[in-house]
Amino acid sequence: MLQIDLLQRLRQWLLPTSRASAIAYAVLIGLVAALPAVLLKVSSGWLGSWRVHAATQLPSLIVLPVVGVSFGFLAGLLVQRLAPEAGGSGIPDVKATLANVPIKLSWRIALVKLVSSVVALGSGLTLGRQGPTVHVGAALAGGLSRYLPMSPDHRRQIIAAGAGAGLAAAFNTPITGVLFVIEELLQDLSGLTLGTAIVASFIGAVVSRLLGGRSLQLNLELTANVTSFSLGEIPFYLALGILAGLLGSLFNRGVIASVKVYRQLHVSLPWRVALAGLISGIAIALLPAGFRDNTGLREFLITGEASWYIAAIAFVAQFILTLVAAGSGAPGGLFAPSLIMGSALGYLVGILEYKITGMSLPTTYALAGMGAFFSVVSKVPLTAIAIVFEMTTDFNLVLPLMIGSVTAYLIAEQVDPGSLYDKLLAVNGIYLEKAAPKKGLLTELTAKDVMQPRVETLAVQMTLDEAVQAFSRSHHRGFPVVDDGKLVGIVTQTDIAKMRDRTLPGDTLLSEIMTPEPVTVSPQASLANVLYLLDRASLSRLPVVEQKKLIGIITRADIIRAEADKLNGETGKAGPQPEPSYVVYQTRSPAVGRGRLLVPLANPQTATALLQLAIAIAKERHYEIECIQIMLVSRHSSPAETQVNTTKSRRLLRQAEVEARKFKIPVHTQIRVAHDIASAILETIKERHIDIVLMGWKGNTITPGRIFGNVVDTLIRQATCNVVLVKFAEEPAKSTHNPALWSKYRLPMRVKDMTFHNLPNFNRWLVPMAGGPNSQAAIGLLPAFLTLAEEPFIHLCQVFPESRSPADTDILEQGMRYLVRQKHLKGAVTAAPMQAKSVVEGVIELVNKQDFDVIVLGASREGLLQQAISGNIPAAIASSIDRTVILVRGAIASN
Known part of the structure; x- marks a missing residue:
């Protein structure tokens, strides 16, 4: 087991995802590029000295032309017969290779280039040895890259680093080698390119100085006391x-x-x-x-x-x-x-x-x-x-x-x-792109573009028996193992089989079975790098990890599908595309309502409370209720062709029908099989002409770049109807009453004809007012919501910055007038402005001080860039308090 563990760690270290491996490769490239540079310098110097000495001993007009013809012919013959790619300077070939032109760079070319350059320079041709050392260094790096695990992008950087190391070794100038890579060869300032070039050039220059006769001393003697400037x-x-x-x-x-x-x-x-x-x-x-x-x-x-x-x-x-x-x-x-x-x-x-x-x-x-x-x-x-x-x-x-x-x-x-x-x-008929080259699919798309964001995982605390059951229920051959959302390992069918062969007890924890520190990719990794890793590590799938968090998984099939989409001329979003959802179950009631309210039911623990809120709205507005359950399937499967078990979903929908019929409200139900929840809800809104969507919400999200979460963000931006989100309090707030408010009105009494059970405390309501259509929509829903309270108390507030006095209270007065006109309501309504550092701090302070049960807010649908800069007020309030929060976003015009 120790040997297997060491081999796994060595394999992981050698893969190009390891920064240590990049440094090790750079050191190795610096060494192999410096040695031929020193050899070329010494050999061409010795042969040149012999030629000069021979010209002093014999007639130079005979010796020099004869040496030039014979050595020149030999150098050309070596190139022609052994490696035609070794002719000329070699730098154009390196540049073309780095531009993805199929020109060979191999050890054979490096050797022929080295020998032929020594002969050519020894013939007396007025050429330099620095160009050949660049070519030799790049060719050696190219040959080495065939035997070391490197991604295509890393191979390009290693070849460029070999060229830079060769130049640094030729001139004893490490900075020059780095700049040449950046300025001429790759024109790239990324961290990996720069770091690899620096290490390789430094090693090349140091080795050249040590072996080339100057030790580590600088060339001060060349220009001492001979330069000046004014x-x-x-x-x-x-x-x-x-x-x-x-x-x-x-x-x-x-x-x-x-x-x-x-x-x-x-x-x-x-x-x-x-x-x-x-x-x-x-x-x-x-x-x-x-x-x-x-x-x-x-x-x-x-x-x-x-x-x-x-x-x-x-x-x-x-x-x-x-x-x-x-x-x-x-x-x-x-x-x-x-x-x-x-x-x-x-x-x-x-x-x-x-x-x-x-x-x-x-x-x-x-x-x-x-x-x-x-x-x-x-x-x-x-x-x-x-x-x-x-x-x-x-x-x-x-x-x-x-x-x-x-x-x-x-x-x-x-x-x-x-x-x-x-x-x-x-x-030579090779034309490099002057502008940025057109990227192919493998370099243009990233793992995030193609990956499957929904990943089935196993918990690290799971036992062997539980893992076996998970495999038996799934068609997957492997599962990522997570601990608090972080990827800690991976377990495959082969691992499970080996453990069962060793007759391990069924309560053996998965942490003892899994392969720790699996090969992963970042969301920004190109598909070329992903394919390389899949091939190099003989894997069929790779977890996609961002800051140790598992955010998706990518397979060979995902990449093949993206390629097929391109060949078929499909220019939409890359990766597995969601197909339209498919209705596998539905019931219909008489269509006698004035509108329809859609209630997606997902969490059985909050379904009853959510449904009672829906019934309150439907009763007050004479709406029909459309209950929906969405069953997700893999994007590799068609929703219309995938077999699903609807037993639990139908049981939940039947409970909804029973509850609504108590109040003589028409209820329609349906079960949809879909690739994406938000898309399925949007399809239902369009097909069933929905007026309001009412759905639960957990109050926060861990999804990067999202405000409310993947599904809710999409609905807030795209749904054409009203959207109402409800985050229920974990513990109902204790109800207290503070009459010291700006103004107070008593609403008329009415006889309740609705009785609900297991609802949070819905007596004290806070409605922050900020104007705009969303606040108006929130106020418009209050009459329905207040039917759920035994003794409702509503407080409208408007938060002003501490820097200015609350002068304009028209918004509060409008809200008060609207509620007072609702004669069928009972309870009290008050309104008051307040000052605070921010709207969020003001609302939170008011909630904590006066123990409100429910906060009704207008939900924002601004762009994500604006949200990132200024913050999202509704989301910040909802995630900061343990109260029931209702977010309302008014209807928007359809495209």
Whole structure:
């Protein structure tokens, strides 16, 4: 049993619903992305050093072209034969994969990319290793995700984190890796994306620093005492940004043109890369020796040792040779060449500024130029600022970097809008959505949209024998186990069978049998995640939990039905749709009344009292009574085809008929089978031309986003007739009388012809007045209600804020005049204004002070947003006092 428990806990921990598993995956991705980045750095550095050394020992005009052709051909051959997806920078492929384009990311691609990039960079092509490390990191993460339990959304985030970790490891810049994921790859700031990217990039950068030769020290030696900035230089940095924006845009267009030119040659990839290696080898052999080492060239410019013509040659040479290499499809990135071109351009602007003003050294401009040109090529200005800052850790550079990078980005977006990576994908026939992509059903709908909100559950205190009986009465193969509404476990038929095989006693508690901490989903989980969990955990259904509260259950059938609805063109609400209710039993009396009053009977304990209230209204208004019982069935079953047992329901309805006939009131009864109570009541209102709905209410709700509860909220918003809700007091209030009121009238006496038993005390009535149709409707029902009292006493009140005096009492006077005109009433009626902090506090204070038995309120039907802001006064009063509360909502016009 201990081993099974440990396996269950490990399985739960590995599922993507666990935050701990997300962190563990991020750490693992950071490690596997950093190692190849370090290997690529060391291997390409060693091969490049060998090439440079060979060029010094033998004629460079022979060595460099030969190395370029041979190594270029080999790199292209590796890609073509082993993994065609490993060509080029690789970043466009990663971006396309994250946009749900079916492009492979696997360990095989990562390995081929790593080896071919080492060979290509060793050939002398002016490409960088940072793009390949991004591709390798993403490919490793993609391959790893096939063997670890991950949802589709989590897999995308892990792949993006692997790409970010690869970039962080390549440059030793963890912040840059995070920003690149957010700004370019996913464009997502959700907690899981951000947290996963941060952890993976941090681990990648730390491992790279430890294994790459810099330990954990920062790169302070690069720019020590060589940067400065003053406000007078801002125009020159703006000029640098403009130049970078224009030239960077030209470079991006050149890359696209180069790709198209190579394709027109109609030669295979190995020969294209070999041609690029030949051209690069010849050009580099003719240039000064410093151009043979790209990293050395960049640092040569940054340290300020180059002359202006060396910087100009460096920019032109890198510009042309990078276009030659990138268009061939060789495995290599554009990050490093763009940094070199940016540093050369910035160095030239810095020399010009120094000649004119002498305020700053050219090295500051070289570093700012790196960020400006990088932001244009990659269209990621924040990443460009971060990458240069992290490589230098020089705060003097922050403002120059921001001015140059943002200006360059804005200019480039005007001259050549769009991402270079998107355009490279477009050349290959892959077009990413510029606007928000259209979501499929599995990503658009959530568990809450499709779940079944009504869930059959078992209590944790239930015994084994009781659970067996529950299974025998149900077609379900499993039940959630709850404790005070909170999900604590799940029990299946298999669990019950195993326990019975072990001959456990029948009084064994369910808490000892159930599977604790079951796999669950949140209401916001996409259907894609739900399907993944169902498949991964080999389940047929999942509980939907919100703050540990069980709010529904979702099955494979629910998802299949939602898909089928979409295929059939049904655009209504997703999930199991309620069918019209079906009448399985009914009785009819003579239709002699002036109207009809509908009484839904559900709780036998309050049915008698509720029916006596209905009889009082029907007697006073000469109405017929329509009693209804609603039997709910699963939305997977048709109400018209589901067999139900109506014995108990018919017994309750017959009691209602007997009680009403004592007072010669026509009673109609019916039993409806339905998917939804509120819908069935609304159907009955329409079919039977109902004038008033009278129903019980518990006084509060725990349903999120609801005021009175699911059924009552729907009726208050949609029922076209009068709606009367009754919350009965648990203990009748003691009746006292306080005559010290504003005014008092005696109503005429009448002989009661109705006698009821087992009713709460209905003698003292409080009616808060606020004006409007609902208050008028509440007053209109008082004559009927008062027939239930032996010695009725009615008090009308109007609550005014403490900040102003009760000046306008017209509403009270109107209510008084109406009641006085009801000559058939007996008892006393008083009215008085009062002051309080709020209506709720005022009414509660009055109820507690004068011991009213019944409070009659007008029920509100404002929108839920307004209710959430201002609160619902009737609901607040009803849930705060233990008295009988009657809420009345007047009829509304039908649509």
